[in-house]
Amino acid sequence: MSVRVVARIRPLVKSELEKDVIVTTGQSAAAVAESKEGKQKKDAQPTVVRIPNPKNPGENFSFQFNSVYGQIATQQELFDAEVAPTVKHLFNGFDVTLFAYGVTGTGKTHTMRGGKSLADRGAIPRLLSAIFRRSRKIEKDSQGATSVQVAMSYYEIYNDRVFDLFEPPEKRTPTGLQLRDNNGKTVVVGLTERPCTTLKDFESLYDQANVNRSTSATKLNAHSSRSHAILCVKLTVSNATMTRVSTASAIDLAGSEDNRRTDNNRERLVESASINKSLFVLAQCVEAISKKQHRIPYRESKMTRILSLGQNNGLTVMILNLAPVRSYHLDTLSSLNFANRTKKIEVKEVENEPLFKSMPKAAAMSTSGTSFQRQPLRPLATVHNTLSNNNDPAKSGKPAKAFAVFSDASEPHKPSARAALQPKVLEPRKRGSDALSSSNARPLKTARKNDSSKLVVMRDENENGNENKMSKQNIEAMIEKKVTEILASRALSDASHPPAPEINEQVQKRLAMLEQRVEDKENEGLNFLLMAKQHHVRGEDTSALKMYQLALPHFPNNEKLINKMLGLEEKLRLKREEEERARALPRSSMDGHTKNKLANKPFYDHNDLADEDYEDQPSTISAADSDWVYRPEEDYDSSFCDGLDRPRPRRSRQKGRNAGKSSANAKSKLKPMDKDVVAKQLEALKRGDLESLRRAGAGTAAATSSTSSLSGASLSSSSFSSSSSALQSSSLYQTHPSTTTNTSFSTSASNTRSRSNSATFATSSSADPSGLGRSSSSSGSAGPHTPRTQHLLRIINTRDVNKIKLLKGVGTKRAQVILNSLSSAMVNEDDEIVNGLLAGGAGLDVGSVGVGAGAGGGRGGAVGDERAVGGARTRVRNLDELAGLKGVGAKTVQNMRLGLAL
Ligand SMILES: Nc1ncnc2c1ncn2[C@@H]1O[C@H](COP(=O)(O)OP(=O)(O)OP(=O)(O)O)[C@@H](O)[C@H]1O
Secondary structure, X not given: OEOEEEEEEOOOOOOOOHHHEOOEEEOOHHHHHHHHOOOOOOOOOOOEEEEEEOOEEEEEEEEEOOEEEOOOOOHHHHHHHHHHHHHHHHHOOEOEEEEEEEEOOOOHHHHHOEOOOOOOEOHHHHHHHHHHHHHHHHXXXXXXXXXXXXXXXXXXXXXXXXXXXXOOHHHOOOOOEOEEEEOOEEEEOOOOOEEOOOHHHHHHHHHHHHHOOOEEOOOOOOOEEOXXXXXXXXXXXXXXXXXXXEEEEEEEXXXXXXXXXXXXXXXXXXXXXXXXXXXXXXXXXXXXXXXXXXXXXXXXXXXXXXXXXXXXXXXXXXXXXXXXXXXXXXXXHHHHHHHHHHOOOEOOOOEOOOEEOOOOHHHHHOOOOOOOOOOOOOOHHHHHHHHOOOOOHHHHOOOOOHHHHHOOOOOOOOOHHHHXXXXXXXXXXXXXXXXXXXXXXXXXXXXXXXXXXXXXXXXXXXXXXXXXXXXXXXXXXXXXXXXXXXXXXHHHHXXXXXXXXXXXXXHHHHHHHHHHHHHHHOOHHHHHHHHHHHHHHHOOHHHHHHHHHHHHHHOOOOHHHHHHHXXXXXXXXXXXXXXXXXXXXXXXXXXXXXXXXXXXXXXXXXXXXXOOOOOOOOOOOOOOOOOOEOOHHHHOOHHHHOOOOOOOOOOOHHHHHHHHHHHHHOOOOOOOOOHXXXXXXXXXXXXXXXXXXXXXXXXXXXXXXXXXXXXXXXXXXXXXXXXOHHHHHHHOOOOOOOOOOOOOOEOOOOOOOOOOOOOEOOOOOOOOHHHHHHHHHOOOOOOOOOHHHHHHHHHHHHOOHHHHOOOOOOHHHHHHHHHHHHHHHHHHHHHHHHHHHHHHOOOOOHHHHHHHOOOOOHHHHHHHHHOOOOHHHHOOOOHHHHHHOOOOOHHHHHHHHHOOOO
16 A cells, blocks of 8 residues: 555745745546546545646646645544544554655644644644544443553654653753664664553643754744654553554654755754755655665665655555745645655555464563564565465465455455454445545555445454355455456556666665764764765755865865865856856847747756756646646656665775775874864865965865866866876876776876875876876867857756756667766765765775875776766766766767757
8 A cells, every 4th residue: 555645735824925825726637527427526625736837837737645635624624534544543453654744834743733722733632532532432342351551752853863852851862862673673772651541641741742842943934843753652452362552653754944045054054954864865765665776775864764664564644734835836846746756655554463462471571661663574475364364375275365465455354363352343434534545545454345236245254253245256356356456557667667776785785884884973074974965966066065064174184075065166156157147148139049949948957956856847748738747757857866776886896905905094083173274274165275275284186186176177288287197197087099988987196195086087097198188188178168068068967867868879778877877976976985084084095095006097097997086077077078977988979969959
């Protein structure tokens, strides 16, 4: 079953005006048609959110969800339709996860916690109220034979650290509580668990804990939650024979923030970066799950580890909170895109196994304790067997069919112990609990009539001996139908998602180790660095630069870091210039042809829309079809997760060993923060002032290469000829005529300490000054680019597979290879920074550079064959660099260029 996603649009707040409302609700085209035919009520619950295309306001995007709640929807309506139906499943042993997602100020806390008045109470207090009500009913109906215990824990993830909200802030340890994997599930170690027997108990505990939650006023929300808050309600239902434990998790995520709009100060910025990072990782997880990738980056943030979307069995409901007005336009689109992907995540609806009273004590004990654990992952076959005795191969003589787990056709056969808790009743479908089983809703595993004419009642010999009205043939037919459906839907989804590239085991291990090491270190600097990396791969260069700047004080003199920042500064500067040029272009001076060209610009510059997820709208939308339904395959911006989930070139053993040596040899540990040095470095960096940068403590090579990066691709060969050999060999794209093009990135250097990190696409195995000359003057390396070349490079640098594949002679496969090549470079570089910092701080990769030293870069070329490119080079800056990419050659470049219509 997929995650149930419902959208809620909040009403206008004080400062907002009706005329600025751009988000509306509606029915899908199919529902409209059905209502015209009288098959559906006219006032049925809306399922579609509509929002204008920011690039063409006359055109609307439509996003369909399980349900949509407009501005006037009340807390009661939302609860009744979305949360109340999950309660009975909770009592039947299923875990329930309910989470609110949305941009800051869109109403997540209002939805989850709500206000103090009865009408304003949010989903959480209402859920608890329903739980207590049902508990009392079960206890009463069973005349005390069944008892229900409720306990809760409540914690927040603030700046990627976990804090118990039942503990006052002054008692917190700075590092927070640790997470641990337990049977494949993440548990918080040492969390307080408080029993609560009445709603009053709960309210006082909850209110008290909320005082401890980190909130602050921001420009966008006077009471902005600065943390993700996770409330876990553990339900233990016991009778004479068994105990069943299930958990309801209600999560109020912090909202993502666009810091261009917040005016956040440093503290708020750090919080915001952490919030954005975890939400970004969440988006990556969703992306990876929906693309069926092998590696889901759960471990990259604590929130995603805990939420384990797609891993947690049971029912998951996501409430997408939206603001209706224009000022949130881009954020709203981004949230809608995210939600659109989330709704495709399949979760296994698996009930928790009951613990029978006759079980060994130790096993029974394991459900109690301070850190309770959510359901362990079980293989489908096992899961299946726990659900139905009918499928026991030993009994039926047939192999167990795992797919029955997902069946929504009829209630799965429950183990006999379950009957002791709840008498099996076949109820007609009712509105309310039906909300989850409406046409496009996630069907529930409740017993129900499929159709009055085809009533199916399962035999339950172990329960109450009800008559079996389902014939063998019926069962076979059902199974056959289900298998066909599942296979067909898999085939369809496989076709729409190209198989995820294999990430080799070594790379996976390396990533996991790196994550672990960063986690263990709890190093603020490393956190900044990782956040910067997240922003960087997302194309949010301004935020990435801010994060690198925050990281710098922790690693003063770090050449790679400085280079990276310079690269970004340069990129931003160019972007600013481009924007200014575009602004300066007088509208009136545009002839019809130019205007037309701009209007029909086939490719968007990725940099124009740094963090906009929706930029790849299909260019084929006709004006008439203005209300088209959004298709996620077309919105996918491949650069979004570039660099994290793509395979990276395997490093050679030789290289690996050398890298290891380098780490071991790097004696210098992380240097203590030297604010003065850092401040001076930053100043010098801003000015591109080589001399001051050098004086401020950065290595000569870093300083020189940094300033070279500043001057970017337009450096002439003569400016290199006056440089040292180390710089010559490191700052250029070398092409040796006698060697075939080596497509991997490389760095070479000839000086251990003063290596420049401006990497090269080295194709030479020896440093050849003449090669430098050739290379630097070869086509596209130096001098201004022609408009055609500029256009081509811009397309490549979007790192958007949909755009690149359209280039002449490229196609999807080659575009993917090119992208992999680019993103490998970027990620390797980030990893190297992190690795270097973990290994020994400022002296990054010292050893490995040393290997490449000696022969004036001779071995450097060879050793460096699989090294990452440096900061500025993650952007392809000229045709030579482009030709050096994997999957491209001079001829392809030529084709690409010539195929471009200008
Ligand atoms: N459905 C609603 N009805 C009335 N007021 C609402 C509704 N939703 C949100 N609001 C109001 O909008 C404002 C912002 O809501 P809230 O604090 O819940 O946002 P948030 O998404 O939790 O923000 P953050 O992520 O910054 O914590 C509050 O003043 C809240 O009362």
